[in-house]
Structure formats: C-alpha cells, structure tokens
Amino acid sequence: MTITVLFFGALSEVAGTGTKFYNDVGSLDELSLRIADDYPLMVHYSYRISVNNEITGENAVLKDGDEVAFLPPFAGG
Amino acid sequence: MSDYLVKGRVEARLISEKIEEAGRLTNCGGHDIFLGQVRDDMVEGRKVTAIEYSAYEPMVTKEADRIRGTIQAEFPGVGSVIIVHSEGVVRAGEISLFVMISAGHRVQAIEACRKTVELIKEGLPVWKKEIFSDSSHRWTANGASDKLLP
Numbered sequence: 289m290t291i292t293v294l295f296f297g298a299l300s301e302v303a304g305t306g307t308k309f310y311n312d313v314g315s316l317d318e319l320s321l322r323i324a325d326d327y328p329l330m331v332h333y334s335y336r337i338s339v340n341n342e343i344t345g346e347n348a349v350l351k352d353g354d355e356v357a358f359l360p361p362f363a364g365g
Numbered sequence: 366m367s368d369y370l371v372k373g374r375v376e377a378r379l380i381s382e383k384i385e386e387a388g389r390l391t392n393c394g395g396h397d398i399f400l401g402q403v404r405d406d407m408v409e410g411r412k413v414t415a416i417e418y419s420a421y422e423p424m425v426t427k428e429a430d431r432i433r434g435t436i437q438a439e440f441p442g443v444g445s446v447i448i449v450h451s452e453g454v455v456r457a458g459e460i461s462l463f464v465m466i467s468a469g470h471r472v473q474a475i476e477a478c479r480k481t482v483e484l485i486k487e488g489l490p491v492w493k494k495e496i497f498s499d500s501s502h503r504w505t506a507n508g509a510s511d512k513l514l515p
Contacts, residue, residue: 296421297492298504341424357421361506364418364450364491365401365462365482 289352293319297360302329317347319356335360367422369429370452374459375400383447387467390444395471397478401462403455411497415456421490425450432484440477442469448481450491 290311295303303326313319316337323330338357339348350356366372371379380400387396406413433446444467451461464481468474486507495503 294421296419296490297494297506300419301504338421338424341421341427357424359421359490360492360504362486362488362490363493363504363506364420364489365486365507 291354294357367426374455375463393444393467395474396467397474399464405457413495415496417494424490440473442473
C-alpha cells in the first residue's frame with residue numbers, strides 16, 4: 289500500500305519537498321515514527337495532521353491511497 | 366484549483382464584476398466588502414516586498430464551503446458570501462483577499478463580513494512566506510511568527 293504525505297508551509301522546507309510517498313504504513317502513529325526518523329528537525333515545529341482533508345488528533349488507521357497532510361498553523365487572510 | 370483561489374493578486378476587475386453581479390440579488394439592500402492587502406512591513410531592518418501564499422486546495426474548498434454555510438446559518442438575512450484568496454506571489458500594495466457579503470440589511474452585511482474574515486483567518490488552510498527586499502524570506506502564522514531553524 290502507498291500513502292501520499294504532503295508538507296505545507298515551513299515544513300515543506302524542513303522536508304525539502306511538498307510531497308512524499310510512503311509504503312506499508314498502517315497507522316498515523318507508525319507514520320509519525322517514520323517521519324521523525326527521516327526529518328528529525330520536524331520535532332521543533334508545531335503542526336496538525338489531516339487524513340483525506342479531515343484534521344485528526346487521534347491515531348488513525350491508514351489505507352492504500354490515503355493522503356496525509358502536515359499542517360503548520362494557518363496564515364490565511 | 367479551488368474556486369476560492371486565484372493565482373497571484375486579486376484583480377480590481379474581478380471585484381467590480383462581483384459587485385455588478387450582486388445587483389441581481391434584488392432582495393439585498395447592502396453589501397459589505399473586505400479587501401486584504403499585502404503590507405510592506407519592516408521586520409528586523411528588512412522590508413517585505415511580497416508574500417508568497419501556498420494552500421491545501423481541496424481543504425480550502427471544504428473549509429470555505431463550511432464558512433459560507435456557518436455565516437448563512439448565523440445571519441439568515443445574508444443572500445451571498447463571496448470569498449477569494451490569492452495563491453502564489455502577491456506584491457506589497459496588491460490585494461490578496463476579497464470578501465463580499467450581500468444581505469437584506471446593512472447591519473447583517475457588516476457583521477457577517479467581519480465574522481467571515483475572522484473565520485478565514487482561523488480556519489483556511491493557507492500559509493504565507495514573507496519575501497524581503499534582500500530576497501530572504503520568513504514563514505509567518507496568524508498571531509505568531511515561525512523562524513526556520515538554520
């Protein structure tokens with residue numbers, strides 16, 4: 289299974305990309321561990337996480353084709 | 366691209382088109398408009414020359430739809446809620462946000478417009494990067510500033 293991870297705002301600079309694909313990640317908790325390994329500096333930033341456009345605060349099960357976004361504090365308007 | 370986003374600045378032509386179109390709402394007696402403009406702030410001796418906006422487009426659509434629903438539920442006299450936000454680079458002095466509320470009466474138009482702008486600032490998934498005259502940049506957040514660590 290493959291999921292799409294999107295990084296917005298300052299996080300796109302920390303990750304060096306706006307989009308990355310991860311294989312075989314079953315849950316948000318698991319993804320968070322992989323992200324922490326790949327991008328240790330991300331721990332210095334505050335952000336929320338969405339799965340398929342819904343912001344979530346809980347560990348969610350991920351399935352093939354899901355889109356997870358890392359969202360720093362908004363700055364619209 | 367989301368219907369709520371335009372590439373670059375919001376053009377005066379778009380604003381005047383929407384004002385003309387609003388004339389079809391013959392049960393409305395007032396329109397309130399907010400225009401957000403990029404300001405040439407001085408930050409630590411550097412001047413902002415532009416802001417680059419980025420957006421999570423599908424979530425912008427979802428959230429802007431939700432904001433419009435909230436406003437129309439809270440202000441039953443409101444006939445129309447228009448939201449247009451820039452994506453990409455907008456220079457100092459250019460418009461990056463256009464909100465127009467049409468309502469039966471002016472009090473609802475004014476209050477709904479103020480509330481719409483507040484909801485946009487709280488909930489629209491848009492990010493901004495201030496670009497300075499020396500080409501450096503800084504990410505900002507509403508109510509705070511985030512510095513990128515070296």
